[in-house]
Amino acid sequence: MTPAAALDPAFPADADLGAARRVLADVFGYATFRGQQEAVVDHVVSGHDALVLMPTGAGKSLCYQVPAIVRHRAGRGVTVVVSPLIALMHDQVGALEEVGVHAAFLNSSQGLDEAQQVERELLSGRLVLLYVAPERLMTPRLQGMLVSLHERGRLALFAIDEAHCVSQWGHDFREEYLQLSVLHEQFPGVPRVALTATADDHTRADIVERLQLQAARLFISSFDRPNIRYTIVEKSDPKRQLLRFIRDEHEGGDGHDSGIVYCGSRKKVEETAAWLNDEGIQALPYHAGLDADLRRRHQDRFLRQESQDGGIVMVATIAFGMGIDKPDVRFVAHLDLPKNIEGYYQETGRAGRDGEPADAWMTYGLADVVNQRRMIDESPAGEEYKRVQRSKLDALLTLAESPACRRVALLAYFGEESSPCGNCDNCLHPPAIWDATEAARKLLSCIYRFQQHGQQRFGARSFGAGHLIDVLRGKTTDKVSQYGHAELTTFGIGADLSEQQWRAVLRQLVAQGHVVAEGEYNTLTLADSARAVLKGEVRVLLRQAPEAPSRRGGKGARGKSAGSRGAAEGQLDASAQARYAALKRWRAEIAREHSLPAYVIFHDATLAEMARRQPGNPAELGEITGVGAKKLEAYGVEILRVLAAGD
Incomplete structure (x- = not known):
């Protein structure tokens, strides 16, 4: 391995990998690095730029904290950590101070006296790491201090955490991150390391371009989180399904496990949290519409309450979770479909950071698919952006509807090959696959007849899922009678399937792009690809997933679940x-x-x-x-x- 001194002539000869290993052992108490940590640390200590993709729980923070300490001890000054997580900077700094590393943060929560004290520590050279939000970093006051430090050779490193925030293709774009593109121009020679847990090819390319990291070395660790069990179920009564999941899998005599439940709207967050509390589950709401102080209190309680005191379930929008370091989150549940696989992976990755068994559980239905497509279509963004977002949603729908191993599909999205895991719902309870070609043709034909019949008698009209299924099953409702749909040749041709079965067929045809649900009332029309299905040129194979039994039999039967112990x-x-x-x-x-x-x-x-x-x-x-x-x-x-x- 090339010595650090040979790569950075101004860097002291003792600032090598051996120094990094000593810091790891003496400061953090670990005998060895994990995975690619050592390679990243060696590269960054040597003064080079890096883009680091590591899954949640893999130890990304050590990839900049160890180089920061090594470079500071060698006289290279302070490391500036850019983070969007003002609410969590206190804990990150506290953790460093606990191991004897002098760190501080600058953010809007501080008074003038406290901020000035931090600034004095920064300029004195005593600080090892300074945490700042991107908008604070770019203020003239802080920029002036950093320029002064840089001129004296006392600016060691920039670490850009949650780097996916810079990408318009990512799941959590933040405009203030775009300002970070000028760091390499303002502070030449100061190495930069950008880190994220989630980024597909589009997002990676965007990070490189927007942060000017073309010369940076890319480090990609395996995205596999083998301790997480992925389960996706068809939505019927989602709150009851969630309650059954928590009680069967994560509840016992000592309370329930800590978990996160993601919902698609603020209203649903508050309703779900209140309902869980009524059912005896300690739950707190969290969304951007709540008072900032209340959000902080809820987050603090979630992070600090010990498992023996009963876990907290945080019910939240995606406003909650980035950078959450709580290691014993035993489950992450989704009551609504995320926007894409990156969002799903990032959110589920907050479970099981300690490496112990954890669950990623999601329920979704036709309305989720329709709502996500509508949000994309109604977005004011350009057509290229919409096209990419549709392809990302399609990939997530493929994951949800696939009868094959969830983990294989998830990792394949990030370009990683794997074999069936034996630890997801599809591996443990393989769904039946049935030839739904005729059922699909009946459904598509019924939509086609609606359009023909409506144009002849009422003008162009289209109808939603409930009415479609009523006609297929031969139910004479007021609406069927009003529009004369009992006269259609498709009336009653689907009586052999239940309403739930038809909903599953329709959902999967929408997911595959053969049917389009449009407008406020989710009215159904045929896509161009439906023609080949109607003609019998395409075989349609669909999953028929049974309700999987509880895998643990509940914590009550065993005292503790495998996840919580x-x-x-x-x-x-x-x-x-x-x-x-x-x-x-x-x-x-x-x-x-x-x-x-x-x-x-x-x-x-x-x-x-x-x-x-x-x-x-x-x-x-x-x-x-x-x-x-x-x-x-x-x-x-x-x-x-x-x-x-x-x-």
């Missing part, structure tokens, strides 16, 4: 369990004192390893993963006391 904890004997419980109580007290989430103090896996190994002195405690030098100094005596008392 980590693998490390599950391996503890009775005495170790007692020590583990004592450690968690101690951690909760420390977290409250420091106003931080408990996982920032120590992760569950670290506590479980302490309880299992029961170190008897500081040296043995320091060998445990996640115990760095600062935490050993700060908490070592107390941890050893708790372990001794809890034995």
Whole structure:
């Protein structure tokens, strides 16, 4: 490997990969890097630009935090971290201070005195990392300070987190990120690392172009999250389906697991949260229309409440979740269809960051498909943008309707090959595939007859799903009588299928693009591709998914679900369990004192390893993963006391 000094002549010779490994062990308490972390760190420490794509939970933050510390110790100054997450900067900075790394943030939540103190720390060179929102970064005041630092060679690195926000093709475009394109011109020679968990080919290309990262090295880790089980069910009574899912899979005598439920509208968020509370599930609403202070309080409670106190279910729009570091979110549920696979992947990736079993559960129906298509069609954006968004939606519909492994389809979207996972709904409960060619021809023919009949008697008219299914099944309703549809040759030709079966056929034909649902009332018309189906030139194979049984039998039957009880904890004997419980109580007290989430103090896996190994002195405690030098100094005596008392 090329020494850092050879790549950056002004960089001290000791600032190499060995220094990075020492920082990893001494500061963060980890013996080795994971996956591509080491390659990224070596590249960035050496002074080069990078674009890093890593799934949630893979350790993206270490990819800039370790280089920041190494470069600061070598005299290269401060690392500026650009993040849109004002509400979470406190926790990120708190976590760094916990391991002995001097960090701070500048944002609108601070008073003048506090902000000026941070600025003094910045200019003095004592700060290792400074977190700022993109709009704050571009203010003349902060720009002037950074120029001064750059002129003195004290600007070490720019880390651009959530870099997909810069892309118009991405699922979370933020206009203020576009300003970051000038960093390489304003601060030549300062390396930049852009990081995101989700980006398809369009988004990656946009990030490179808009951030001027053409010379950057691209690092792409596997997008696979094998601990997450993907399940997609047909929507019938979505709130009841959600409640059944939580109670069957994530509830027991000690309460329910922490989870996130995504809804498509603010009204639905509030209604769903209230309904879950009425059903005995602790739930909080979160959307951009709520008071900012209330949103902060809800987010803090979600992040800080320990599992033994009962998990919180956050019911939210997509305004919630970016950058959420809570490791023990055991499920993410969608009551409405996301816009695209990137959004779905980003949102589901907030489950199981600790590597323990977690669920990604979604219910969707015909209305979801129609609503998403209508939002694209009615958007004021240009036709090229609409075309790309339609193709992204089509990819998500393919994932939802596929009878094959969900994980294979999901990873294929990001260009990654895989084999069936054995851990999604389609692998565990393979859906029946039936030849629906004749059923499809009947349905399409009925829509065609509506159009012919309407033009002859009433002028051009079209009808929605409910009326279509009534005619197919031969139901004489007032509307059928009003329009004379009992006279159609298609009246009653579908009596052999139930209403639910016809809805599934229609939904999949809309998803495949043979039927178009338009307008406020979702009226149905034929697409050009329907002609080949009507002529019998195309065979139509559709999935027929049965309701999958509960895989765990509920937490009540087993005390805890496999998801809420980590693998490390599950391996503890009775005495170790007692020590583990004592450690968690101690951690909760420390977290409250420091106003931080408990996982920032120590992760569950670290506590479980302490309880299992029961170190008897500081040296043995320091060998445990996640115990760095600062935490050993700060908490070592107390941890050893708790372990001794809890034995």
